[in-house]
Amino acid sequence: MEFSPFNNVVKYCLQGMDMEEKGESEEAGKLFLQGWDEATSAFEKFLAAHYVARHQKTVSDQLKWLETALEYALKINDDSVKSAFPALYLNIAKCYETLGDIEKSRKHANLATLFKDNPSDKGPFYHGTKADLQVGDLLTAGGNSNYQSDLKMNHIYFTAMVNGAGLAAALAKGDERERVYIVEPTGNFENDPNVTDKKFPGNPTRSYRSQEPLKIVGEVTEWIGPTPENLQKFREKLANNKGEIIN
Template sequence: MDPDNAVVRLCGEGMRAEAEGRTDDARRLFTEAWDAATDDYEACVAAHYLARHQETPEDVLRWNVECLERADEVGDERVRGFYPSLHLTIAKAQRDLGDDAEARRHYAAAAERVADLPAGPYGDGIRFAVAEGLRATGRSDLDGPPELETLVARLCARADLKALGLLLPAHLGNLGSQEDWTRLLTAAQMVHASRSLPDEDQELLGRALGAVTALVVAAQG
């Protein structure tokens, strides 16, 4: 975003106020940004931040829907990376309002756009939240095979950080695509190849590899 843009600058000041605990100042600055917006792009940016400071799920939803509609009006590369977060926040608001079906639709829309996010902690955080939301609203097909679930629980219990560091990003961020299952398979293969697990867990992981391989093949079909 252009740091010289007046709306972007006001939103940046609002974020600093929010980080410093000055909630009222943050809300005022975001409102000023909304009032200063002169086109759909600026209104989209301001609405995104205003949504963060609403007190009811209804108002959170209203401002995020406003943001989504403005992004659709912009329709270019400037807003491409907004969509995963936008659909995620709308889904959360829908869940708070008890509409899991509509929430699931927006979680699915977010999942379709996560590839537009840059690699790194922000993108991973969005991916994890989307996967969690999909599971919570009925997508049972995102879980790994029972052998993998058991292994992850054992690794967590003994704080095996090396193995968890390889497995958890792919496991928690699995959105059910062929690429996601392949990513999980690759992570499991790396752990298996390290031969760092106790014999019982190594054997369990071997069986999990077979099950994940079958899921990759199924996703290809």
């Protein structure tokens, strides 16, 4: 399963989040329910149920939708969903605690802790850029951010989704050809906190970062890049983003 912002259910969730930011909770809830009604895959149902849960008026109804989200998440053997388990189990634990079921609350809190380890993703991993590099070269932290030019990055970023790396290459500064390299982490890495649980549950874009170098082991020559229209939308969104980068 590859997460895509152009998936119809994902679009409903994005629109719902926009409504939330505008304070239009009722309209947001309708959009999330529409996403649920049109969801066909386990991932789409997991995603929509997660957002529907946020708009329930009672704790018991919220718990029902969270457990529905968990039911579908457990059917998906994919690292893009596994990263959502800690927050999902923790939210379920809080519901059980509020409802007075301490045993079930403790059980789900323990599961949240169990899943909160290093990412289990085995790759392959990709890094998108406009730099002309060679197999064997090392990508290291300390470069300027593509999104805040005056910010030196303490980590090097990569993804397990080739099209995501292609988008990063398209957004990268410079006039050179867009390149997507196959990379191997040389040390520990973590979920990118700038995206994990920020809007979507977990880390569906399978975005990671490391303070240790990435070794280039190959190059991808074919991927699905964004259309010029979608690329412009991404650039406008980044230009208008006032959030702080977790560095």
